[in-house]
Every structure is written in structure tokens, then in C-alpha cells.
Amino acid sequence: MLLSLPGSLNPRRTLETALVLPLYYLAGLALIEALRADHARRRLAAGIALILLFWMADGFMQYVLGHDLFGIPLTEDGRVVGLFGTNLHLGTFAAVLLPIVLWYALERHAAFAVGAFALSAAIVALVGARMNLVMLAVAAGAFLGRLSRRWALGLLVAGALALGAASALSPAMQERFARAANVTHALDFETVNYVLSDRLYIWETAWHMVSDRPFVGVGTGAFATAYDRYATRPDDVFRSGHPAANKTYHAHQMYVSIAAESGLIGLAAIVSAFVLVVRWYAQTPPVRRRQAWPYLLSLLVAVFPLNSQPVLYTHWWLPPLLLMLCAGLAALDSKQDIQNLGTNARL
Numbered sequence: 001m002l003l004s005l006p007g008s009l010n011p012r013r014t015l016e017t018a019l020v021l022p023l024y025y026l027a028g029l030a031l032i033e034a035l036r037a038d039h040a041r042r043r044l045a046a047g048i049a050l051i052l053l054f055w056m057a058d059g060f061m062q063y064v065l066g067h068d069l070f071g072i073p074l075t076e077d078g079r080v081v082g083l084f085g086t087n088l089h090l091g092t093f094a095a096v097l098l099p100i101v102l103w104y105a106l107e108r109h110a111a112f113a114v115g116a117f118a119l120s121a122a123i124v125a126l127v128g129a130r131m132n133l134v135m136l137a138v139a140a141g142a143f144l145g146r147l148s149r150r151w152a153l154g155l156l157v158a159g160a161l162a163l164g165a166a167s168a169l170s171p172a173m174q175e176r177f178a179r180a181a182n183v184t185h186a187l188d189f190e191t192v193n194y195v196l197s198d199r200l201y202i203w204e205t206a207w208h209m210v211s212d213r214p215f216v217g218v219g220t221g222a223f224a225t226a227y228d229r230y231a232t233r234p235d236d237v238f239r240s241g242h243p244a245a246n247k248t249y250h251a252h253q254m255y256v257s258i259a260a261e262s263g264l265i266g267l268a269a270i271v272s273a274f275v276l277v278v279r280w281y282a283q284t285p286p287v288r289r290r291q292a293w294p295y296l297l298s299l300l301v302a303v304f305p306l307n308s309q310p311v312l313y314t315h316w317w318l319p320p321l322l323l324m325l326c327a328g329l330a331a332l333d334s335k336q337d338i339q340n341l342g343t344n345a346r347l
Contacts, residue, residue: 008219031326045104078171080126091127095135103294110151118162128172131308206260217263224249250311292331299324
């Protein structure tokens with residue numbers, strides 16, 4: 001990040017981000033210490049489960065009544081947004097935090113985990129963001145190994161029914177499916193771009209940034225500033241001069257964003273950090289891995305590379321990622337003996 005500062009196309013934004021990140025580092029150290037005890041992480045999981053349950057109940061109320069508990073209405077295109085207003089954060093949190101909720105529910109009974117998954121699947125469909133569907137699939141795929149065959153089948157069936165029913169009621173999901181169904185010819189740039197809601201414009205422009213500044217990028221946080229300089233297609237809807245210009249502030253893919261803004265050096269740094277976490281997890285005794293996996297799985301769901309992601313350096317997205325990382329690291333580093341693990345047994 002600091003390496004990208006001298007040549008940044010938005011030096012003020014880059015400097016602001018660089019100055020704030022050390023505070024997250026200090027907060028991370030405090031979180032690891034606070035969450036070192038197993039009972040602390042269990043209380044954290046309980047709190048996350050209760051908060052997410054409230055958010056989802058608020059979202060279902062919004063769909064049924066047209067507004068939520070706080071008077072926030074559905075979006076103009078019929079999406080459920082809950083108390084998050086004009087954005088789609090509800091579906092993102094429902095998918096990303098799902099492994100933690102499933103772990104907490106599974107300690108009580110597998111039926112609670114199946115119910116929690118069905119509720120999350122329904123909310124994800126009502127929100128209608130394709131990114132959240134991929135997150136949900138990653139969470140489910142990794143979690144199935146924790147269940148017996150009977151309950152794993154039940155989770156899949158319940159999730160599929162909830163997802164299907166909610167998708168039938170969601171105009172946004174129907175539009176997504178219609179885009180894919182309308183593809184009847186070769187998968188050229190225009191076709192794939194149409195299916196991906198114009199994402200290829202953004203990613204191609206990001207590639208031009210990486211090609212021009214491969215080592216340090218255009219500057220952390222400078223993606224929006226640099227976009228018009230590197231966009232080459234006249235019909236790109238994200239260019240300022242386009243009649244239907246729709247400003248984009250990041251690449252809608254974390255790794256592409258980091259490569260474009262911080263260069264290959266920045267990309268290598270964050271990938272190396274993830275590799276270190278995986279290596280530490282693999283070298284830790286199984287009893288500690290069983291305590292860490294729900295938090296680290298949530299982190300994996302959030303940063304899964306074959307998906308879109310929100311921009312990393314934002315006040316609403318980086319803190320929950322930091323919380324999941326620190327909770328997982330605290331579990332791996334804890335020396336506490338676990339005498340009774342509810343998730344230890346296959347149900």
C-alpha cells in the first residue's frame with residue numbers, strides 16, 4: 001500500500017487508507033487476546049447468531065409488509081434489504097456469517113442447523129445478489145462434512161426448497177436467471193458481459209491498470225479515479241462520458257481490485273497472508289482446528305477467489321473480516337484444553 005502512494009492517482013485516498021490500517025492492526029491484537037478463551041468465542045458465536053436472526057426476521061417482515069421494523073421499504077426492483085437501506089449487505093452477511101451460526105446451532109441439534117441454513121438461503125434469494133449465492137454454496141459445501149448423511153441430505157433439500165421458493169418470489173433473482181437462460185449463442189465478450197451484469201468492462205479496465213503499473217498499481221483507493229484513463233470500450237457504461245454512466249468505485253472482485261490498486265506486490269502480500277493462515281491451521285492439533293474452523297470458514301466464504309467481493313478497505317466490510325480472522329487465530333493459538341466439544345461428534 002505504501003509503495004503505491006508515490007505514484008497514486010488519488011494520493012489523498014491512498015494516504016488516508018494507509019494511516020487507518022495500523023489502527024486495525026492494534027484492534028486485531030486486542031481481539032485475539034479477548035477471544036483466546038473458548039467460552040469467549042462461544043459467546044461471540046451466540047451473539048452473531050442472535051443478531052443475524054434478528055436481521056433476517058426484519059428482512060422477512062420487509063418482504064411481507066413492504067417495509068421493515070424501522071420503516072425501510074423494499075427497493076424499487078423488489079429486493080429485500082432489511083435495515084441496511086439502499087444496499088445489499090443483508091444477503092452478504094447472511095451468507096458470510098452462516099458457518100458461525102451453523103456451528104452454534106449444530107452444538108444444540110442438527111435440526112437447528114438445517115433450519116438456519118434454510119432461513120439464510122431464503123434471505124439470500126430475496127436479496128437477489130449473485131455473489132451471495134456463491135458464498136452460500138461455499139459455506140454449504142464445506143459444512144456438509146460436519147453432518148451425518150441423513151442430516152446432510154436434509155440440509156441440501158431444505159436449502160434447495162427455501163432457495164427455490166424465495167427465488168420464485170424475487171424479481172431480482174428471476175432477472176438473473178433470465179439473463180443466463182437467454183444466452184443461446186457463442187460465449188463472446190458481449191455475451192459473458194451481459195450475463196455478468198457488465199462486470200467484464202470493469203475487469204478488463206482493471207487489467208489495463210495492472211498491465212500499465214504491474215508492481216505498485218494505480219494507488220490504493222484510486223480505482224474510481226483511474227477508471228476513465230484506462231477504460232477503452234466506447235460502450236462501457238462505467239465511463240464518465242457514457243449516456244447511462246454508472247460510477248464504479250472498485251473492481252467488484254477483491255483480488256482484481258488489489259492487483260489494480262496495489263500492484264502484484266500488494267496481491268502477493270495478501271495471498272501470502274492467507275497461505276500462512278492455512279499453513280498454521282494445518283499444523284495445529286485437531287482439537288484446536290475444531291474450535292477455529294467456523295470462523296476461518298466464514299473468512300474463506302468472504303474471500304473465496306472465484307466470486308465477486310465488496311471492496312476490502314471499507315468501514316463496513318473490513319471489521320467483520322478482521323473479527324473472523326482474529327477469532328480463528330485466537331482459537332488456533334489457545335492453549336486451553338477442550339473437554340467437551342459439541343461439534344466433535346458426527347450427528
